[in-house]
């Protein structure tokens with residue numbers, strides 16, 4: 115648990131009611147400081163998200179009216195293809211435009227968070243002392259509601275704190291990666307030659323979520339083939355009139371080659387999102403997912419469906435022993451909800 119000293123510590127009554135003057139004051143101050151660019155305040159707010167703290171409720175309430183401004187770009191792809199290097203280069207490009215950039219590195223496979231992951235990310239350290247850049251890694255495994263409820267809240271915090279651009283980099287592969295990428299306004303799928311990545315990407319369903327494809331490590335043999343493979347696969351997808359056709363950008367992120375092209379393609383996608391109305395649709399879909407994830411977590415907790423809750427365990431034992439049927443058990447569980455329901 116993060117160090118939560120005053121003004122972050124509110125009385126538990128204040129938390130439950132979420133309405134005492136003291137709680138509102140401290141929340142407002144926390145939000146104010148984060149919006150003022152205080153990285154410590156910001157880091158603490160994100161810790162609240164990571165820890166699923168009850169203090170999140172008043173914080174999110176205070177933040178809501180500041181959200182909706184940031185442009186969120188997700189980066190996804192197999193480990194080692196160059197996501198961090200590209201992220202670092204994008205940060206530099208946006209900083210040159212005078213934009214504030216937040217970076218969220220999400221690792222759905224690791225229970226660890228904080229320094230370790232980013233400590234390895236040498237290129238990010240170039241930006242470590244820049245006040246216009248905030249970098250944070252987050253682990254989501256094992257947390258209540260998982261990444262579907264934590265990642266969007268962290269994005270909200272950065273958005274409300276006034277970052278113009280938020281880059282969400284995912285580590286790991288598979289469904290979790292697809293899930294995280296779907297949080298973004300624009301999703302970059304990064305592949306590298308010689309790793310069979312293009313094929314792997316297709317398998318993981320990543321092809322469908324890519325708005326811009328990057329073939330990084332273009333200095334290596336096989337880059338041309340990777341572009342060709344991707345082009346064939348993208349061409350196979352059915353697209354209607356006016357729909358976005360994902361471009362493929364070749365980069366050598368290590369030297370910066372192709373980066374200007376990549377930034378241009380991302381700008382073009384952003385413009386298309388705007389003119390097509392897709393941005394609003396994506397954001398609404400994202401909000402719907404957020405609400406469902408939070409509501410389901412709350413319901414599960416109330417039903418005793420989370421580890422350590424005995425009512426479900428007791429019923430499970432009875433069903434397993436053949437004493438009652440699972441429908442009757444489910445009825446018993448849901449009937450008890452209003453009586454046992456408490457605030458989260």
Ligand code: GDP
Pocket residue numbers: 191192193194195196197198199200330331332333334365366367368369
């Ligand atoms: P990530 O795991 O996807 O975030 O990949 P990294 O950004 O950590 O890069 C993995 C390795 O590939 C590092 O050693 C980078 O220096 C290297 N790398 C990144 N971009 C390029 C590139 O364009 N060409 C070559 N040859 N190596 C690169």
